[in-house]
């Protein structure tokens with residue numbers, strides 16, 4: 001999944017089309033293509049993982065989901081979700097979600113929440129975090145309402161860098177640590193941007209997809225953690241767990257279970273009611289259908305891939 005810095009790179013790459021008229025719009029996105037044709041691109045913008053095409057009065061919001069991609073001045077051998085041709089070239093978007101946003105983008109987005117934005121407000125991020133004391137830090141970092149643009153790689157690297165255990169609770173972090181978390185979420189995102197541009201991002205990873213800790217030489221723990229259930233890599237020796245004794249015991253069980261390669265224990269005692277209802281509804285098989293849903297297959301396949309990696 002592209003993280004915020006990757007969207008900034010896209011924005012920079014298409015900057016030459018800013019101010020140009022769209023001479024042809026096509027693709028299988030549910031967008032009125034006739035409405036796009038002839039429009040001038042006011043600006044390309046981004047908010048976190050959203051790539052925004054400002055068309056003056058309305059905008060296109062592109063989210064690349066897990067497997068989205070784009071090409072400039074070339075095509076893949078399949079139908080794009082959206083292809084925009086300009087007098088000097090074309091932009092093609094694949095496997096992404098595209099939505100029309102009516103009205104002014106400044107009314108739709110709070111730019112202060114985007115870690116890559118000049119308007120980024122670290123104090124506001126600290127305030128939002130203080131309002132969610134029970135959240136696991138691994139979930140809080142992925143919360144786009146707090147850190148728009150932070151994805152899983154940035155999460156793993158930031159927590160390793162500031163030596164905070166991913167199962168720590170936000171409210172248990174000392175104030176200085178909380179500020180460090182916020183500061184590094186932005187700092188690492190900009191380093192990510194520079195490394196990605198130089199094609200050296202992977203070689204700078206210290207935790208993400210790594211096997212051992214550079215600091216102590218111990219094996220890194222890898223597990224799907226938190227409500228977000230995303231791949232997490234961390235050093236159980238160097239990354240300190242900030243939590244109450246009961247929460248620490250639960251975290252230790254989760255980690256022990258992950259180390260054995262077994263099923264992870266739930267990190268929260270009770271899921272919210274709406275969530276469990278929604279999940280129960282989704283899992284109901286249709287008539288004549290196998291009881292395991294495609295989502296369950298996908299999760300299982302993903303776990304197997306993860307163990308194999």
Ligand SMILES: [Zn+2]
Nearest residue numbers: 213216235238
């Ligand atoms: Zn270590």
